[in-house]
Amino acid sequence: MPMLIEREGVTAFTEAVDTFVRLAEDEAPEADHTDLLVSFARFQAEGEGWLAEGRRMGVWLSAVEPVEGLAYDLPRISLVALEFAKFRDGRAFSAATLLRQRYGYAGQIRAVGEVLRDLAKDMVRCGFDSFEPADDSTPEQWAASAFRFRHVYQSAADRRAPAFRERMGEG
Amino acid sequence: MSLAALTASNLRDGEVVFWALGRWAPRFADAELFDDPELGQAALILAKAQSTVVVDPYLIDLELEDGIAVPTSYRERVRALGPTIHPEMGKQAEGGVVIQALRVHSGGARSSGRLGLIRLKK
Amino acid sequence: MYRYDAIDKSVIEDRAAEFRDQVARRLSGALTEDQFKPLRLMNGLYLQLHGYMLRVAIPYGSLSANQLRGLARIGRTHDKGYGHFTTRQNVQFNWIKLSEAPDVLDALAEVDLHAIQTSGNCIRNTTSDPCAGATAEEVDDPRVWCEAIRQWSTLHPEFGYLPRKFKIAVTASAQDRTAAKVHDIGLVLRRNREGQLGFEVMVGGGMGRTPYLGTTIRQHLPVNHLLSYLSAVLRVYNRHGRRDNIYKARIKILVAALGAEDFARQVDAEWTAMDRQAVDLPDIELARIRGAFGYVPFADLPPVSGVFEAARKADPALARFARNNVKAHKVAGYAIVNVSLKAPGEVPGYGHSEVRVTHEQNLVLPHVKLDDLAAVHAGLTAAGLAASNINLASDIIACPGLDYCALANTRAIPVAQSIARRFAEPDVAESIGELKIKISGCINACGHHHVGHIGILGVDKKGEEFFQLTLGGSGAEDASLGDVLGPAVAYDQVTPAVDALVEAYLRERRGAERFLDTYRRVGLAPFKAAVYADAH
Known part of the structure; x- marks a missing residue:
């Protein structure tokens, strides 16, 4: 299992315990699995029942599964895991941005797959707040990469003040 | 008979290098020549394990021209020489018999005939 | 020149520091070459035939004398004393050591230059009019908008890992000196009847193996919404552009597959749903950018000297x-x-x-x-730089080709040199008039051969260099893609073939017609007959 890093406050990152049990496609949850992470297909088929049992639900989206498919369920979902099958596949950045900015999703967005610290700044800016680094990054290394840049040019899901606001004396 | 050499680029400085009995040599003239494909493959496996020394090692086909082994492909001749537009730059600057052989037989510049003799496919 | 403030400088410095860290991790083995390659490319560092090549961004083609000196210093200190200006208005150094690349970036940062996003599947340097701020033709200074795009696109968190590279051009003149129609997005600045500035937005142009001219998806985008609209285009592309096949990954393929209307509809839906105020630059920032270009202290002079x-x-x-x-x-x-x-x-x-x-x-x-x-x-x-041949037959575009490039099939520069020598006689070149010859050493089309009046594409035939000729392309406001003349010719036949094409043009020409106009009037036949012996 890779380490799980979670964002804590504005600039800190910490190692976290993953409470979500990742169910294989043919695996049934145990009674004490309170937090479940399942595929989009499985969530559609069985999510209703698990939610009724009082479990917390996480949904794993591959890059080809659009976030729009989760729109109406988002208030009941505790975690969305967005997959980087290859770190060069940037679709999850748009997915996270839409989750935060268009759908106002307040739950956890987790980066899974080929998650390198070189992407930390982009992930944090697009609204990811938990990470499974594939490069053995420590929380300290993750923080250094995420906040390496003293200024940013764009407004994004992290609500960091972009350069044009800073220049106007805001932020 | 097939003839091959093993080449790569140095990781640190990008220089073209050739496998020469377990080390990497900058001159094509020093390249180890493999007439046994299995020996070439064995060297390639060793080279691929040196990922902090070289980038993208691969075997290149050679042919004999006037008794001197030179790369078959024009691209590899350019790599072994340097830019053709700057003969004073790259490995070719040093000169020597092998460099001369590479230059003389630069395959890509071979002419296939004169203008006016080009036949349209009917 | 746009003058960088402390924020602009900090971004370049921080990026150089980040790259230094990435290089160190590669050298130590912490990053594999597969992981490092996209990271170095996003900083313009390629591994070419003879070594590493560093592509330095020249934002919208604008350099100060001090920056040019800075580039010259790097050329002398870290390279072999020369560079290669590209068709993207950038400059490339061909002999950079990976271990020295971080120092080169620091040296660039000292003169406000960098290599950010000069390669990789991200938004590249914006192309603009080299005569911006000087030509009477333009309706506004395009550099202001280029700079807005530069800042918006620099390290954009959402659009750094697109399906493929992405190139934007901005022009504000009727005469297009940017090849806007062969860019992923071409922006033409105009005033509408009410006098308001707006952009005609063209998408899906591009060269490579399937060339397309851009299609207009918006006639008059109000200028203050430029960045939100671009964001909408990029988001649609990032989400829906193909990632399964590198040759079908450019936005031109998505636009062609959806049809321009449907693509425009998706962009509009995205744009409508977007919080534009958060993305678009406020007027005060646009005014600041405009001001940061400074004013050229023009003297009051008579029109004739x-x-x-x-x-x-x-x-x-x-x-x-x-x-x-x-x-x-x-x-x-x-x-x-x-x-x-x-x-x-x-x-x-x-x-x-x-x-x-x-x-x-x-x-x-x-x-x-x-x-x-x-x-x-x-x-x-x-200085040996007074060649009076702009837009003439000896003013040839060429990519680095097989003398440097790891992707090339054939050489391009020696072909250009040979043709240029043929038309070196100034009276000859002038009597031929405007003739844009463009040479690419492979199908990636960095030498813009598709839009050459005469385009030359290098192809490999069983290890030999051959060259396919195309006629009638244009990258200007009358943009068109060239037509293939016939079978490819050998390396030493290119110059004679071009010579024959020019002879045919001189025979067919009416009045002051350019080569391009003659070709458009008479078509391929007389040119084909001139080059191929038995085409009669």
Whole structure:
């Protein structure tokens, strides 16, 4: 299992315990699995029942599964895991941005797959707040990469003040 | 008979290098020549394990021209020489018999005939 | 020149530091080559045939004299004393060591230059008009909008890992000097009937193996919504562009697959749903950017310079230079001087310490006093840079080709040199008139061969260099893609073939018709007959 890093406050990152049990496609949850992470297909088929049992639900989206498919369920979902099958596949950045900015999703967005610290700044800016680094990054290394840049040019899901606001004396 | 050499680029400085009995040599003239494909493959496996020394090692086909082994492909001749537009730059600057052989037989510049003799496919 | 403030400088410095860390991790083995390659490419570092090549961004082609000196210093210290200006208005160094690359970036940062996003599947340097701020044709200074795009696209968190590279061009003149229609997005700045500035937005242009001209998806985008609209286009592309096949990954394929109307509809839906206020620059920031370009202290001069007119009459070389390389300036008493780089030498200092790089791989001195023209010409002559051949047959675009490039199939520069020698005689070149020859050493089309009046594409045939000729392309406002002439010709037949094409043109030409116009009127047949023996 890779380490799980979670964002804590504005600039800190910490190692976290993953409470979500990742169910294989043919695996049934145990009674004490309170937090479940399942595929989009499985969530559609069985999510209703698990939610009724009082479990917390996480949904794993591959890059080809659009976030729009989760729109109406988002208030009941505790975690969305967005997959980087290859770190060069940037679709999850748009997915996270839409989750935060268009759908106002307040739950956890987790980066899974080929998650390198070189992407930390982009992930944090697009609204990811938990990470499974594939490069053995420590929380300290993750923080250094995420906040390496003293200024940013764009407004994004992290609500960091972009350069044009800073220049106007805001932020 | 097939003839091959093993080449790569140095990781640190990008220089073209050739496998020469377990080390990497900058001159094509020093390249180890493999007439046994299995020996070439064995060297390639060793080279691929040196990922902090070289980038993208691969075997290149050679042919004999006037008794001197030179790369078959024009691209590899350019790599072994340097830019053709700057003969004073790259490995070719040093000169020597092998460099001369590479230059003389630069395959890509071979002419296939004169203008006016080009036949349209009917 | 846009002057960087502390924020702009910090971004470049922080990026250089980040890359230093990435290089260290690669050298130590913490990053594999597969992981490192996209990271180094996003910083313009390629591994080419003879070594690492570093592509340095020249934002929208604009350089200060100090920056040009900075580039020269890097060329001397870390390279072999030369560089290659690209069709993207950038410059490339060919002999950079990976271990020294971080130092080169620090040296670049000292003169406000960088290599950010000069490669990789991200938004690249914006192309613009080298005559911006100097030509009377333009409705507004396109550089203001280019700078807005530069800031928005620099390290954009959502659009750093697109399906493929992404190139934007901005022009504000009727005469298009940016090849806007063969960009992923081409933006043409215009005023509507009410006098308001807006962009015509064209998407899906591009070259490579499937060339397309861009299609207009919006006639008049209000300028203050530029960045939100671009964000909408990029989001649709990032989400829906193909990632399964590198040759079908550019936005042109998505636009062609969906149809321009459907693509525009998706962009509009995205744009409507977007919080535009968060993305678009407020007027105060646009005004700040405009101001940061500073003002050129133009003198109050008569439109005709007696000094220049006398010098021109006395010196035929200067007269020729003025005919071919000097263009009208918006301010009386000034001129725009094109410096042809299709001759070796160095660049002397004139023109308010500003130099522009053109996509045709030349330089422009944007603001030269007519009174100074003779002195500028003398300086250029001394430096071997006074070739009076702008847009003539010897002013050829060529990619680095197989002399440097790991992707190339054939050489391109020696082909260009050979053709240029054939048309070196100035009277011959001038009598032929405007003729844009563009050479690419492979199908990636970095030499823009699709839009050459004569395009030359290098192909590999069983290890031999062959060249396919196309006719009738144009990257200007009358954009078109060239038509294939016939079977490819061998390396040493290219110049004779071009010669034959020119002969055919001179036979067919009516009046002052350009090569391109003659071709468009008479078609392929006479040209085919001239090059291929039995095509009659």
